[in-house]
Amino acid sequence: MFTLSKKESRVPPTCLGPASTQGMDSNYPDGLERECSGKPDQKLPELYGVGDPIPTFSSDGSHLSSRGRIIKWFWDSAEEGYRTYHMDEYDEDKNPSGIINLGTSENKLCFDLLSRRLSQSDMLQVKPALLQYPDWRGHLFLREEVARFLSFYCRSPVPLKPENVVVLNGCASLFSALATVLCEAGEAFLIPAPYYGAITQHTCLYGNVRLVSVYLESEVTGLDTRPFQLTVQKLEMALQGAKSEGVKVKGLILISPQNPLGDIYPPEELQEYLEFAKRHELHVVVDEVYMLSVFEESVGYHSVLSLERLPDPQRTHVMWGTSKDFGMSGLRFGTLYTENQDVATAVASLCRYHGLSGLVQYQMAQLLQDRDWIDQVYLLENHARLKAAHAYVSGELKALGVPFLRRGAGFFIWVDLRKYLPKVTFEEEMLLWRRFLDNKVLLTFGKAFQCKEPGWFRLVFSDQAHRLRLGMQRIRQVLKGTSQVAEDPPSCQTQELRGQHT
Ligand SMILES: Cc1ncc(COP(=O)(O)O)c(C=O)c1O
Secondary structure, three states, X not given: OOOOOHHHOOOOOOOOOOOOOOOOOOOOOHHHHHHHXXXXXXXXXXXXXXXXXXXXXXXXXXXXXXXXXXXXXXXXXXXXXXXXXXXXXXXXXXXXXXXXXXXXXXXXXXXXXXXXXXXXXXXXXXXXXXXXXXXXXXXXXXXXXXXXXXXXXXXOOOOOOHHXXXXXXXXXXXXXXXXXXXXXXXXXXXXXXXXXXXXXXXHHOOOOOEEEEEEOOOOOOOOOOOOOOOOHHHHHHHHHHHHHOOOOEEEEEEEOOOOOOOOOOOHHHHHHHHHXXXXXXXXXXXXXXXXXXXXXXXXXXXOHHHOOOOOOHHHEEEEEEHHHHOOOOOOOOEEEEEOOHHHHHHHHHXXXXXXXXXXXXXXXXXXXXXXXXXXXXXXXXXXXXXXXXXXXXXXXXXXXXXXXXXXXXXXXXXXXXXXXXXXXXXHHHHHHHHHHHHOOEEOEEHHHHOOOOOOEEEEEOOOOHHHHHHHHHHHHHHHOOOOOOOOOOOOHHHHOOOOOOO
């Protein structure tokens, strides 16, 4: 998605690191790589690209530094689908023909439960300490609560320690902070693709850290037992490929449950990936932000913190937050667990800019310690609602004859729409995405997750029944060619709009 067409080859004179690896998508705008390789005026080959970043990259009148222009470029190129949605949001009463958002990974099923709990009187406490500068790692009362909470829900073999906890305003900030404190500018993390695409920005915008995709395929071959399976062999190949191109890899990012696949790594596989990282002295950042959103009882979830022994505890860093599991992406709460005190301290130092208000810290501690409510009210109901919503959408897809991955975790279904592309290209993927948007339903296309195969889409199902019904009806109209929208293309906007990908 971060590729530019020929005319876009003029880029800000900033070097974010060495050139990309062959056959691997470094996730940088190509132009940036040209700059880094010292050939600023070299013309790019004809690439499929969208948007018109010339104004963005032009220095005239922008008042931005070259870094600022790149940062703005990410915003302009990656968030347009999202912004289009916000200009025309569906509302049952006020805007029934507005856009239904099945693209953003949010859980909109439990607002009633959350608003009741967060409105209770125990949630508001105003003490001097909460209004003063805090310990930047987070107040001790909250870090103690987080350690108890994670010990319990991650089933750690020994109690986790508050001194290994840092709290901040969300996992996006944590990716950014970890990239900055673990890597030099231009160094890289390996990441299995498809992956939650915004990590590209999280690691790049402050840290200038790049991602090396470990491409996974839908076809089950060789040692694979499931589509898009990660293996140590694939990790080894990507690492060697990056090295041979002069890219220094510092770490590996693992997401479990995975976004967008919904996969959960079984403990044996997790152990293998951690051993691989240890062999190569790589940090491992494990993102478990969906760990309590496993709604299928038959699916066993194992946190990395449940392993008897971490191969390399000083290089293993775990993140969790409330955006997904507690449906509170607007509250902004995330936490790091690491035994490495240097890493914890360096991240805490950045929490001067990413810290949480004392009042929110208090609320979070109250929420996380209320195990009765979490277990007997919230999780039971949340899982039942996720399961019902998933059953509805997967039933609809089945009726349409659309293949998809059936998983029991997360808020989304990874859907194979390749048969609807006249040619299996990313241009056609974009055109199909545009037809959905024109028919007022926002999905996210696979390219936004750096999926190697055109034609995959992520469909978020964690929404209220009436919106899901309407969204699925609009999807059906597009797939059956009966939407009100002209099948033939693409207004000029088609080339400009992009899917958002939280
Ligand atoms: C896998 C994953 N990690 C992290 C995040 C960001 O979480 P936060 O809202 O805590 O910044 C997301 C959001 O979509 C996500 O899907």
